[in-house]
Amino acid sequence: MASGLSRFVELGRKIVCVGRNYSEHAAELGNKVPTEPVIFLKPTTSYLKEGNAITFPHGSDNLHHEVELGVVIGKPGFQIRESTAMEHIGGYTLALDMTARDIQDKMKKKGLPWTLAKGFDSSCPIGSFIPPDKIPDPHDIEIWLKVNDAMKQQGNTKNMIFKVPFLISFISQFMTLETGDLILTGTPSGVGPVSPGDVITCGLTGLATMTFTVNK
Known part of the structure; x- marks a missing residue:
């Protein structure tokens, strides 16, 4: 299954x-600070593989980086129990949740969904698939991001408010999680803007790194 999940x-x-x-x-x-998870969706058309450039969405001049641990679902399930949630993990990946902050702020002020700010093409750059045996504990991973070699984000997944099993269980109370689906687990502090020509490098220490350029 793991090979297929790549x-x-x-x-x-x-x-x-x-x-x-x-x-x-x-x-x-x-x-x-939320008392229950804040959930939103990105379309799969937002995926971006290394070698391609992150592009500003239409109407945005304030694009922010957010580095995240991604959880790949290996076994489908609905209303999964927290106690068995880890059995549904097929692997992991390094990901970015690129956010058009100006569009998001405008939507928030109007009480409208964030979809256009979060779901545009190239808003979900991702790295290679990481088999589950490479990450025995997803709650103790250093995660970091640099822009033009300057460190901007540096945290540890142990500081997640809601842990991975709880997130899987919570999400699956509302929607079936299917094989190959990706959960982005949130970003540490230090998010900020990027400009055309910038180079983003990010990583899960000892596990994965990836690099993307930014275009207008």
Whole structure:
């Protein structure tokens, strides 16, 4: 199954994202720390593989980086119990949740969904598939991001507000998680803008790195 899941970009039918899952990140954007997960979706057309450029979406001049641990679903399920949730993990990946902050802020002020700010083409750059045996504990991984070699984000997944088994269980109370689906588990503090020509490098220490350029 793991070998087949290396094609999760083609197999998966949805990208389920968790917002504000690190308290310091919630605070830096002026948001309250959530009491239950904040969930939104990206379409699979937002996937971007290395070798391709991140592109600003239409109407945006304020594009932000957010580095995240991605969880690839290996076994489908609905209303999964938290106690068995880890059995549904097929692997992991490194991902970016690129966010058009100006569009998001405008939508938030109007009480409207964030879809256009989060789901545009190239908004979900991803790295290679990481087999589950390479990450025995997803809650103790250093995660970091640099822009033009300057460190911008550096955190650890142990600081997630909601842990991976809880997220899988919570999401699956509402929607079936299918083989190849991706869950983005949130970003640590330090998010900020990128400009055309910038180079983003990010990683899960000892596990994965990836690099993308930014175009207008």
